[in-house]
Amino acid sequence: MSTQELPTRAKIVVIGGGVGGTSVAYHLAKFGEKDVILLERSELTSGSTFHSAGLVGQLRADPTLTKMNMYSVELYRELEKSETPASWRECGSIKIASSNERMAEIRRQIGWAKTFGLDLVEISNDQIKELFPLINLAGVVGGCYMASDGQVDPSSLTGALAAGARRGGVKIFTHTRVVAINTKDNQIKSVTTDKGEIECEIVVNCGGMFAAEIGRLVDVRIPIIPMSHQYLITENFIPDQVKFLPSLRDPDNLIYFRQEVKGLVMGGYERNSKPFTATANSFDQIPADFNSKLLPDEWERFEEIAANAAMRVPAMGEIGFKNFINGPEGFTPDNEFCLGETSVGGFYVAAGFCAHGIAGAGGIGKVVAEWIIAGEPTMDLWHMDIKRFSGAYKSPKFTLERVRENYEAYYDIHYPGEERSSARGENKSPIYDWHKENGAIFGEKAAWERVNYYLNPNEKGLDQSLRPNGWVGKHWHSAVALEHHATRNTAGLFDESSFAKIKISGARSAEFLNLICANNVVKGVGRTTYTQALNKKGGIESDYTITQVADNEFLIITGTAFLNHDKGWLEKQMRENNFDQVDIGDITKELACFGIWGPNARKILQKVTETDLSNEAFGFMNSKMIKIKDILLRATRITYVGELGWELYIPVKDGLNVWLALLAAGKDLGIRPAGYRAIESLRLEKGYRAWAGEINTETNPYEAGLGFAISSKKDNFIGKASLDAIKDKVSRKLTALTFTDIKDVAMGNEPIFIGNKVVGRVKSAGQGYSLNKAIAYAYLPIEHTSPGTSVEVEMFGIKKVATIMAEPLFDPAGERVKS
Ligand SMILES: Cc1cc2nc3c(=O)[nH]c(=O)nc-3n(C[C@H](O)[C@H](O)[C@H](O)COP(=O)(O)OP(=O)(O)OC[C@H]3O[C@@H](n4cnc5c(N)ncnc54)[C@H](O)[C@@H]3O)c2cc1C
Numbered sequence: 001m002s003t004q005e006l007p008t009r010a011k012i013v014v015i016g017g018g019v020g021g022t023s024v025a026y027h028l029a030k031f032g033e034k035d036v037i038l039l040e041r042s043e044l045t046s047g048s049t050f051h052s053a054g055l056v057g058q059l060r061a062d063p064t065l066t067k068m069n070m071y072s073v074e075l076y077r078e079l080e081k082s083e084t085p086a087s088w089r090e091c092g093s094i095k096i097a098s099s100n101e102r103m104a105e106i107r108r109q110i111g112w113a114k115t116f117g118l119d120l121v122e123i124s125n126d127q128i129k130e131l132f133p134l135i136n137l138a139g140v141v142g143g144c145y146m147a148s149d150g151q152v153d154p155s156s157l158t159g160a161l162a163a164g165a166r167r168g169g170v171k172i173f174t175h176t177r178v179v180a181i182n183t184k185d186n187q188i189k190s191v192t193t194d195k196g197e198i199e200c201e202i203v204v205n206c207g208g209m210f211a212a213e214i215g216r217l218v219d220v221r222i223p224i225i226p227m228s229h230q231y232l233i234t235e236n237f238i239p240d241q242v243k244f245l246p247s248l249r250d251p252d253n254l255i256y257f258r259q260e261v262k263g264l265v266m267g268g269y270e271r272n273s274k275p276f277t278a279t280a281n282s283f284d285q286i287p288a289d290f291n292s293k294l295l296p297d298e299w300e301r302f303e304e305i306a307a308n309a310a311m312r313v314p315a316m317g318e319i320g321f322k323n324f325i326n327g328p329e330g331f332t333p334d335n336e337f338c339l340g341e342t343s344v345g346g347f348y349v350a351a352g353f354c355a356h357g358i359a360g361a362g363g364i365g366k367v368v369a370e371w372i373i374a375g376e377p378t379m380d381l382w383h384m385d386i387k388r389f390s391g392a393y394k395s396p397k398f399t400l401e402r403v404r405e406n407y408e409a410y411y412d413i414h415y416p417g418e419e420r421s422s423a424r425g426e427n428k429s430p431i432y433d434w435h436k437e438n439g440a441i442f443g444e445k446a447a448w449e450r451v452n453y454y455l456n457p458n459e460k461g462l463d464q465s466l467r468p469n470g471w472v473g474k475h476w477h478s479a480v481a482l483e484h485h486a487t488r489n490t491a492g493l494f495d496e497s498s499f500a501k502i503k504i505s506g507a508r509s510a511e512f513l514n515l516i517c518a519n520n521v522v523k524g525v526g527r528t529t530y531t532q533a534l535n536k537k538g539g540i541e542s543d544y545t546i547t548q549v550a551d552n553e554f555l556i557i558t559g560t561a562f563l564n565h566d567k568g569w570l571e572k573q574m575r576e577n578n579f580d581q582v583d584i585g586d587i588t589k590e591l592a593c594f595g596i597w598g599p600n601a602r603k604i605l606q607k608v609t610e611t612d613l614s615n616e617a618f619g620f621m622n623s624k625m626i627k628i629k630d631i632l633l634r635a636t637r638i639t640y641v642g643e644l645g646w647e648l649y650i651p652v653k654d655g656l657n658v659w660l661a662l663l664a665a666g667k668d669l670g671i672r673p674a675g676y677r678a679i680e681s682l683r684l685e686k687g688y689r690a691w692a693g694e695i696n697t698e699t700n701p702y703e704a705g706l707g708f709a710i711s712s713k714k715d716n717f718i719g720k721a722s723l724d725a726i727k728d729k730v731s732r733k734l735t736a737l738t739f740t741d742i743k744d745v746a747m748g749n750e751p752i753f754i755g756n757k758v759v760g761r762v763k764s765a766g767q768g769y770s771l772n773k774a775i776a777y778a779y780l781p782i783e784h785t786s787p788g789t790s791v792e793v794e795m796f797g798i799k800k801v802a803t804i805m806a807e808p809l810f811d812p813a814g815e816r817v818k819s
Helices: 019-030 063-080 100-114 125-131 154-167 208-216 299-312 357-374 396-408 432-437 479-489 509-516 560-576 601-608 652-669 676-686 720-729
Strands: 012-015 036-039 093-097 120-123 142-146 150-152 171-173 178-184 187-193 196-199 202-205 225-234 247-250 255-260 263-268 321-331 338-341 347-351 440-445 448-454 491-495 500-505 528-534 540-550 553-558 583-586 591-597 623-628 631-637 645-651 671-674 732-739 751-754 757-768 773-781 790-795 798-805
Touching: 012 019, 019 036, 019 154, 019 347, 019 357, 036 154, 063 150, 063 154, 063 357, 093 100, 093 125, 100 120, 100 142, 100 751, 100 790, 120 125, 125 142, 150 154, 154 171, 154 357, 187 202, 202 208, 202 357, 208 225, 208 321, 208 347, 225 299, 225 396, 255 299, 263 299, 321 396, 338 357, 347 357, 432 440, 432 448, 432 652, 448 479, 448 671, 448 676, 479 491, 479 671, 479 676, 491 652, 491 676, 500 509, 500 560, 509 553, 509 560, 528 560, 528 720, 540 560, 540 631, 553 560, 560 583, 591 601, 591 652, 601 645, 601 652, 623 652, 631 652, 645 652, 652 671, 676 757, 676 773, 732 757, 732 790
Parallel strands: 012 036, 012 202, 036 171, 093 247, 202 347, 491 671
Antiparallel strands: 093 142, 120 142, 178 187, 187 196, 225 263, 225 321, 247 255, 255 263, 338 347, 440 448, 491 591, 500 553, 500 583, 528 540, 540 553, 591 645, 623 631, 631 645, 732 773, 732 798, 751 757, 751 790, 757 773, 790 798
16 A cells, blocks of 8 residues: 555554554544545554564453453454454453452442343352463452453454555555644644655544654643553463363453463563663653664563462463563553644544554444544543543653653552652642641642641540441541531632633633533623533533623633643634634632631621621522732632632632631631532532543433523523534433432442442532432433332342432532522
């Protein structure tokens, strides 16, 4: 194919001929896009793909990724029957627990596998031995088995995808290097290769570990670091009478195995990770001729893994190996892929597969091709969306630290409430030092340090009896319950300075926002509106509060982690709907934000301002400029905890003064500084939705219980046509469940049963300290949502009874908020 002349025009150019690029091209062709070119600077598979170990596992911690990997298996089975088979072998897989905590995790996974109809079953040690006779069972607590997992030859798979793409009309050019990507008005125009220029509308960066370098051609930061990753292949030694082995993972010992001919492939995740080329000052300067190459063996880094392998499979200590592979692979800072459209219109990425790109390739190709064709994701891909990364990842040091931490913890159990230890302290609130001096325990979100809760070891009333059962309670702290109660009974003071703040201004800003938002957000200066921004399918792309601060100026407040995502969505809509005279600005770091909420919030705030805060003068969802200690700031009467109160937006330099003034004013009125864990508990009781929690691009406002935030008066906004079509056909509903034992805390993804039938899976969960109950939310078929219905939720292999409740669970009349 490379002997063909390079066209001068194509609609879509895919860069990279690994398993990622060929899968994207295959699916584009499958979905009818014929005008597609794939460019590979060397040979197909010559990046990371050729040296992959080829294990394909389906069940992942994220439901979307699980569905994608399940699709990969379906596709590989199909390809196996095609004229270019992928060498797919459905040999099954075993995961063993070498600790009790891991066994609990496995039981939890068996539960959530049921929600996908996956064939994951618990097996005994005898069954493990029967399926994998080479194993030494010392210290093995138990395990699970999935018959439909398998292994594939990465080069055959790439060849099969490339052949399928070609059959569908894709033109593939090897030995063709992209050297520049050209844009006009922040939109893709063409790519320049070493063989000529190709005009195009869309570029898909499938550059694997080279993706960051390709991103730099258009000044887009793609936080992918090439990391060295190793495995070995033994001599043939498995006796003929042994049935072909399933793959075996022993994450407590950091190792995996799969059969290769009559030998074993054995690899793992080293605790002493090593970037291939990145340093604290440079991202990833991969040599320009690094194709079809491996790195030198690094035995000393592999010793722990080799010793663990010899313990688990004693034959490993006796037989020789015929091949040692040290190959680089692109890893991201959170071990999830980088997918989707970047901040440059038409510039997509599908890279950073973190050593599960062979398992993921089928699903990745499908969702990225769908995304390109629809112009928006067709599934909830937030965890993989390139826009999840905050500006902090522009720093090589920050990215490198995070990538290393995540690589080394790849096989660890991730407990709820766990925090990262690397790359901390990047973004801080103006009162960070005050928090620190006052016992704050910080968490991190999008590189911001935020208070989880405050620790005062001498405090009385700390109640250990509420600690969630099992390892769910590992990072739990009883101080959260006290902060919760203070907010309900007197007043909580919260630092929410990390909230993303976007200023929309310009002559057409009102018109623009009313096209983007499902609610009417143009209600007059000083009015605040809660709204969703929808995609064309009516799915929820963003969840904002918007205040009209002037005739042609609006303040959007959205979650800390969603700045790039939400701003990117606004910019995309502005571009695609030809809006001029609209400016979109990030003012996150200009304003601190404090929430003061609780029955005493008005009394406290009134002590420090002359503005009348009475209900009559300052109603709910109104916003005004007020003065505290001569500091002019914005006060918005709103709540995310279900209590009377205000959010205050203050110039950063004045943050500490205002914070101290509020504390002093509230001293005799029971004010208590409180953190994000308390907010979570309070908002769950009130049923306030969280984007990426209960709502996302796959859920629509009607099923999410947000129909009240859709304007019935507007005749046009993005997603309206779809909403009108689905309004009377809603088949599932977000539903609140409570458990009588407050310690029965779900983590998400647990199956929900009525009788023996799985009717849904838990979406979000936590503890409600005012209700004294554990709470969970789930989308359930509408016929199963009647309050009072009893269901069972399987947690760690045990079914717990829960009751469906009417919403909101707390203060249903909303009297406290409007008091
Ligand atoms: C040791 C090891 C073991 C692994 N084991 C497994 C496993 O068991 N299971 C699993 O699922 N995954 C595994 N993986 C991961 C898997 O191999 C990768 O995720 C996958 O191959 C990455 O594919 P890719 O297409 O993104 O990248 P690549 O295969 O690296 O392809 C990117 C391509 O882009 C090309 N390119 C770069 N720049 C340009 C340019 N400017 N112009 C044109 N072309 C360009 C490169 O030449 C390259 O061919 C393993 C990886 C390693 C290293």
